[in-house]
Amino acid sequence: MLNNITLGRFFPGNSFIHKLDPRVKILLMIVLLFTVFLSANYLSLFVNFFAIMLFVSLTKINLKTYLKSMKFILFIVLFTGMLNIFYAKGTAIFKLGVFVITDEGFNNSIFVSMRLIMLILVSSLLTFTTSPTSLTYAIERLIRPLAKFKIKTHELAMMMTIALRFIPTLLEETDKIIDAQKSRGANLETGNILNRIKSFVPVLVPLFVSSFRRAYDLALAMECRCYKGGEGRTCMKILRIGSNDIWAILIVFGLLVFVLIINSLFPAVRL
Amino acid sequence: MKNFIDIVDLKFSYNNEGNNAKNILNGINLNIKKGEFLAILGANGSGKSTLIKHLNAMLLPTKGNVFVNGINTKDEGKLYDIRSTVGLVLQNPDNQIVASIVEDEVAFGPENLGVAPKSIRERVDMALKLVDMYEYRKSTTYSLSGGQKQRIAIAGIIAMQPECILLDEPTSMLDPEGRKEVLDTIKSLNKNYGITIVLITHYMEEAANADRIAIINEGKIVRIDAPRIIFSEVAFLDKYQLSIPTVVELIHKLKLNGLPLNNMALDERECVNILKKYFNSLE
Amino acid sequence: MAKIEIQDLTYIYSEGTPAAKKALSNINLCIKKNEFIGIIGRTGSGKSTFAKHLNALLKPTEGKVILDGKDIWDEPKEIRNVRFKVGMVFQYPEHQLFEETVYKDIAFGPSNMGLPKDEIEKKVYMACEFINLDFDLLYKSPFELSGGEKRKVAIAGVIAMDPEVLILDEPTAGFDPKSKEQLLYQLHCYYKNRGKTVILISHNMDDIAKYSDRIIVLDNGNLVMLDSPKRVFSQIDLLKSIGLEPPQITSIMQALKEEFPDLSDEILSVDEAVEALSNFVKNR
Numbered sequence: 001m002l003n004n005i006t007l008g009r010f011f012p013g014n015s016f017i018h019k020l021d022p023r024v025k026i027l028l029m030i031v032l033l034f035t036v037f038l039s040a041n042y043l044s045l046f047v048n049f050f051a052i053m054l055f056v057s058l059t060k061i062n063l064k065t066y067l068k069s070m071k072f073i074l075f076i077v078l079f080t081g082m083l084n085i086f087y088a089k090g091t092a093i094f095k096l097g098v099f100v101i102t103d104e105g106f107n108n109s110i111f112v113s114m115r116l117i118m119l120i121l122v123s124s125l126l127t128f129t130t131s132p133t134s135l136t137y138a139i140e141r142l143i144r145p146l147a148k149f150k151i152k153t154h155e156l157a158m159m160m161t162i163a164l165r166f167i168p169t170l171l172e173e174t175d176k177i178i179d180a181q182k183s184r185g186a187n188l189e190t191g192n193i194l195n196r197i198k199s200f201v202p203v204l205v206p207l208f209v210s211s212f213r214r215a216y217d218l219a220l221a222m223e224c225r226c227y228k229g230g231e232g233r234t235c236m237k238i239l240r241i242g243s244n245d246i247w248a249i250l251i252v253f254g255l256l257v258f259v260l261i262i263n264s265l266f267p268a269v270r271l
Numbered sequence: 272m273k274n275f276i277d278i279v280d281l282k283f284s285y286n287n288e289g290n291n292a293k294n295i296l297n298g299i300n301l302n303i304k305k306g307e308f309l310a311i312l313g314a315n316g317s318g319k320s321t322l323i324k325h326l327n328a329m330l331l332p333t334k335g336n337v338f339v340n341g342i343n344t345k346d347e348g349k350l351y352d353i354r355s356t357v358g359l360v361l362q363n364p365d366n367q368i369v370a371s372i373v374e375d376e377v378a379f380g381p382e383n384l385g386v387a388p389k390s391i392r393e394r395v396d397m398a399l400k401l402v403d404m405y406e407y408r409k410s411t412t413y414s415l416s417g418g419q420k421q422r423i424a425i426a427g428i429i430a431m432q433p434e435c436i437l438l439d440e441p442t443s444m445l446d447p448e449g450r451k452e453v454l455d456t457i458k459s460l461n462k463n464y465g466i467t468i469v470l471i472t473h474y475m476e477e478a479a480n481a482d483r484i485a486i487i488n489e490g491k492i493v494r495i496d497a498p499r500i501i502f503s504e505v506a507f508l509d510k511y512q513l514s515i516p517t518v519v520e521l522i523h524k525l526k527l528n529g530l531p532l533n534n535m536a537l538d539e540r541e542c543v544n545i546l547k548k549y550f551n552s553l554e
Numbered sequence: 555m556a557k558i559e560i561q562d563l564t565y566i567y568s569e570g571t572p573a574a575k576k577a578l579s580n581i582n583l584c585i586k587k588n589e590f591i592g593i594i595g596r597t598g599s600g601k602s603t604f605a606k607h608l609n610a611l612l613k614p615t616e617g618k619v620i621l622d623g624k625d626i627w628d629e630p631k632e633i634r635n636v637r638f639k640v641g642m643v644f645q646y647p648e649h650q651l652f653e654e655t656v657y658k659d660i661a662f663g664p665s666n667m668g669l670p671k672d673e674i675e676k677k678v679y680m681a682c683e684f685i686n687l688d689f690d691l692l693y694k695s696p697f698e699l700s701g702g703e704k705r706k707v708a709i710a711g712v713i714a715m716d717p718e719v720l721i722l723d724e725p726t727a728g729f730d731p732k733s734k735e736q737l738l739y740q741l742h743c744y745y746k747n748r749g750k751t752v753i754l755i756s757h758n759m760d761d762i763a764k765y766s767d768r769i770i771v772l773d774n775g776n777l778v779m780l781d782s783p784k785r786v787f788s789q790i791d792l793l794k795s796i797g798l799e800p801p802q803i804t805s806i807m808q809a810l811k812e813e814f815p816d817l818s819d820e821i822l823s824v825d826e827a828v829e830a831l832s833n834f835v836k837n838r
Binding site for chain 1: 327329351354355358359361363365366367368369370371372374375378379380381382383384385386387388391392395409410411412413424427428431
């Protein structure tokens with residue numbers, strides 16, 4: 001049921017992007033998102049899109065997979081696009097009965113849709129190519145300076161690791177419990193919202209109970225394997241910034257500068 | 272020879288605010304030798320799981336003592352020495368895996384112990400090869416079969432370089448294939464690498480592989496002996512609600528029917544051989 | 555008359571996506587009223603997927619599931635009635651308990667059926683008696699019970715709906731030998747004394763051989779065999795080729811037969827084997 005969603009999934013691989021340091025990837029993703037929002041005219045938008053597509057092709061993951069992750073959002077893109085087309089001021093460029101498309105509306109919808117699409121592409125670039133473990137590890141490293149403010153950074157990261165690890169297990173369990181209660185005649189599909197919420201009690205209670213049972217087991221297993229928090233802990237995977245990372249940083253910052261230059265040379269599109 | 276694990280007069284009860292504290296373990300004395308394969312059998316609630324949690328200091332005795340390599344498990348300073356020497360594999364393969372990627376999972380133990388990154392990598396590769404899961408090192412733990420998950424759990428312990436592995440019904444949630452994979456792994460670790468094994472199981476066929484079987488009932492060890500001897504006493508097995516392996520039942524009933532069979536078979540091949548030998552002697 | 559008829563049943567998981575996988579392909583079979591059916595096959599062979607079609611948890615991609623002469627998907631709005639007729643006990647059913655008391659939990663199915671109160675009460679007690687559950691436990695919380703008792707409560711919750719067809723997926727997993735025998739015997743009674751159909755999915759060939767009238771053998775989504783235990787387990791090469799083993803006693807007899815061709819290998823229980831072997835010795 002929930003297996004079809006590609007958004008946020010990790011696809012193992014060995015590409016240039018896969019091999020980048022996850023810390024670098026996270027930071028570059030943030031820079032890329034900035035660049036997307038800084039693109040103020042068609043040329044910079046196009047350059048930006050082209051650069052992102054270049055990264056996408058570098059991951060060697062099928063373009064279809066990216067498109068599938070967008071299926072989820074496509075509705076929102078279309079909806080906002082439509083809204084912007086019809087509900088904006090400006091000079092009319094197209095008329096059909098009551099429908100009027102203005103230049104501002106047109107620009108607006110293109111920019112909003114393109115930005116949304118690029119946003120999803122950029123975040124997919126990160127999640128598709130970075131395993132949840134290295135992602136959490138990178139986040140742990142990036143937030144480590146916060147430990148000075150007495151924030152338990154290791155514990156936060158460990159919680160994320162475990163949460164990610166148990167998501168598929170709990171999804172599967174939910175499916176099983178739903179099936180079991182349906183077999184006993186539970187009606188989960190029809191009725192008003194209040195009744196529906198009530199009818200999910202037979203699903204939620206067992207789910208909680210089993211989560212606690214799993215948590216107990218896991219804590220036991222972790223203790224058996226000498227887990228004692230972040231202190232004195234080492235990590236098998238050492239993060240090292242290599243030449244690939246330098247290249248990626250140069251390309252992304254080059255893109256940022258390029259976009260800024262284009263913005264200053266050409267007028268911004270009126271939105 | 273010095274014993275690897277010594278259990279002396281072990282008594283244990285959960286102290287539920289002093290209300291009639293019933294002993295779950297009631298005076299256990301047991302020695303486990305280095306390199307031994309010990310199976311523990313007993314009905315549900317007999318205290319098996321409670322017993323093995325004492326062997327790696329997950330539980331501490333209410334009375335009596337447990338020594339691992341001569342170290343008392345009550346010695347708090349040596350807690351992590353004991354837990355890295357004696358690892359524990361649990362029943363449910365889904366609940367004891369911490370990481371999403373196989374190699375990260377196996378690295379978890381050594382990382383906790385503060386082992387240097389380079390040598391963690393070596394240990395992880397070695398452990399994965401031992402359980403025959405090396406080619407899966409980059410896979411997600413979620414996508415594995417039950418038997419594979421249990422082998423990863425075992426690898427996670429091996430990477431801590433233990434001398435002993437405790438397994439609490441590791442196969443009870445697996446299908447026959449998974450059960451065989453895990454049992455073969457356990458046997459190979461014991462035979463080829465001299466790792467001490469303590470296995471709790473419901474399956475008599477698995478216990479048949481052990482050097483000794485300990486039968487526990489109501490918190491006491493009622494019997495400890497070689498499988499061949501224990502299996503030949505069908506009435507005894509029956510008394511403690513243990514299942515009687517098919518081969519044992521067959522030979523036992525044939526004997527009752529007057530066939531002069533002297534040996535007890537532990538597995539199918541032995542059983543077939545005993546019968547063949549007897550039939551051939553008739554001619 | 556056929557209780558359940560399966561016609562050209564094909565099921566494809568996540569159809570229309572790149573992850574699409576054929577889980578069942580073109581299955582045709584009939585299950586009679588008052589029959590004890592065993593289903594065997596290695597993990598991933600399609601046993602559970604097949605079973606989920608019988609009580610309408612899955613809808614066939616192609617083909618039909620016919621219950622009492624009617625396609626169960628003819629009236630999708632009435633699909634719950636199918637689930638009341640065809641009860642399903644999942645693996646580790648104790649994980650589905652949720653009510654405050656054992657009584658309420660067992661009554662969940664019957665009350666979904668819309669039965670009057672006194673009828674529900676009757677069904678709950680009937681189910682408890684059937685599964686040998688102590689009446690004292692009825693007003694306890696199900697979460698206070700032991701593992702074995704929880705399992706019994708969960709099974710009672712399905713029995714209380716009094717289904718005409720009862721499907722169970724590995725119901726004895728983790729049981730000690732005594733409780734296991736007890737439960738299997740009760741299932742046998744459900745079929746024998748009450749004229750119901752019981753479908754047992756299990757990896758334990760000894761149990762399947764002992765109780766089934768007929769056995770469904772699945773491999774990779776295909777129906778390989780549907781026949782009596784004796785016939786199924788005599789096909790040793792075929793079984794091995796799809797990763798299954800006959801009951802141990804059968805394979806012992808088959809090994810002996812290789813050297814002593816007079817012996818029968820169509821043997822499914824130790825007692826049969828003892829008789830056959832003793833006779834063999836006498837005639838030597």
